[in-house]
Amino acid sequence: MSKRSTDIWVYIEQHAGKPADVSLELLTKGNKLTEQLGGSLKAIVIGHDMKGVAREAFRYGTSEVMMIDHPHLENYRTLPYARIMSDLVSKHQPRIVLYGATFVGRDLAPRVASFTRSGLTADCTDLRIADVNYLKKDYPALLLQIRPAFGGNIIATIITPDVPVQMATVREGVMEKTVLDGTHDGTITELPYEADEMAELVSIIESYREESKVNLKAAPIIVAGGYGMGNRENFALLHELADLIGGEVGGSRAAVDAGFVAPERQVGQTGVTVRPKLYVACGISGAIQHRAGMQDAQKIIAINTDPEAPIFDICHYGIVGDAMEVIPSFIESYRRKLK
Numbered sequence: 001m002s003k004r005s006t007d008i009w010v011y012i013e014q015h016a017g018k019p020a021d022v023s024l025e026l027l028t029k030g031n032k033l034t035e036q037l038g039g040s041l042k043a044i045v046i047g048h049d050m051k052g053v054a055r056e057a058f059r060y061g062t063s064e065v066m067m068i069d070h071p072h073l074e075n076y077r078t079l080p081y082a083r084i085m086s087d088l089v090s091k092h093q094p095r096i097v098l099y100g101a102t103f104v105g106r107d108l109a110p111r112v113a114s115f116t117r118s119g120l121t122a123d124c125t126d127l128r129i130a131d132v133n134y135l136k137k138d139y140p141a142l143l144l145q146i147r148p149a150f151g152g153n154i155i156a157t158i159i160t161p162d163v164p165v166q167m168a169t170v171r172e173g174v175m176e177k178t179v180l181d182g183t184h185d186g187t188i189t190e191l192p193y194e195a196d197e198m199a200e201l202v203s204i205i206e207s208y209r210e211e212s213k214v215n216l217k218a219a220p221i222i223v224a225g226g227y228g229m230g231n232r233e234n235f236a237l238l239h240e241l242a243d244l245i246g247g248e249v250g251g252s253r254a255a256v257d258a259g260f261v262a263p264e265r266q267v268g269q270t271g272v273t274v275r276p277k278l279y280v281a282c283g284i285s286g287a288i289q290h291r292a293g294m295q296d297a298q299k300i301i302a303i304n305t306d307p308e309a310p311i312f313d314i315c316h317y318g319i320v321g322d323a324m325e326v327i328p329s330f331i332e333s334y335r336r337k338l339k
Helices: 021-037 051-058 078-092 103-116 235-245 253-257 323-338
Strands: 008-012 041-047 064-069 096-100 119-124 126-134 137-149 154-158 166-170 187-191 221-225 248-251 278-282 299-304 317-320
Touching: 008 021, 008 051, 008 103, 021 041, 021 051, 021 096, 021 126, 021 137, 021 166, 041 051, 041 078, 051 064, 078 103, 096 103, 103 119, 103 166, 119 137, 137 166, 221 235, 235 248, 235 323, 278 323, 299 323
Parallel strands: 008 041, 008 096, 041 064, 064 187, 096 166, 119 166, 221 248, 221 278, 278 299, 299 317
Antiparallel strands: 126 137, 137 154
8 A cells, every 4th residue: 555645735725915914824724733743834826816825825834836827717616626536545645634614615625525525524613633542443533523512512533544534624814824034945835727618617607705894713802792681782892991992892602593693603612713812701601602703812701690601611800790780880990090
């Protein structure tokens, strides 16, 4: 049996020549995994006029960019992109292939995994390399694919030991994005694009993309409310505090479902993962689904009427009380300090 590859590939999702943040986060994580696995980190770039995207990938630790550049590939389309990725994986058999758990990644990854008969775990929140003994058989340097399961009530570690290629989609924001120090150059391997009649069955006539007006991931301070805030009107207090201290307003899944706050402000397993310097949780019980999206904040202040609320298990400062009484005190104290 030939020796398995130890290469790690990251599919670089891009829009209008700008790489997606989740892809750069995966390059950072892939760089760390490569140190354990002993292989090389490669980026796969598909599109048109992609040399800028390729150069950006080198800043995050990749040693080689495999680039397929053609005008027909300017916008993502399922059939040609899936065929290109499937052919590359079939030919080179990398050990690990990582995608962002975005609309594109969730469309592309399962098609490639099905065609190449590879293992695939969706919506991972962590990735590790470890030696595993499974069914009395040793599997060295296996990818541990970690993700919430059963509605977020447990954290599952998934392995795919019986296939040469292991694939995973990873949620945006759960990995850190770190530019390496110094200047980093690599090899750009340009691969030809071969047109296929089947791949051209679908064409894009017009596309419209609107960027979100809320950027919770970049906010240094987040004031978040849960169902315990009572109603949408009470969230006005959170907006007032956030405006005062230069933060953004977030919410739990329960608050979003109740209509207290807009869906784009949802923090948690099915929302956005954030790492602010300060996270103020108001009326949030702290279910595991919410904690998965904010537990890496540098400082967490929790306000809840229930002293047994799970949010107090992870907070740095806990206040047992009614947020509708505590938040006005915060606002008044901060305004006094600003004078």
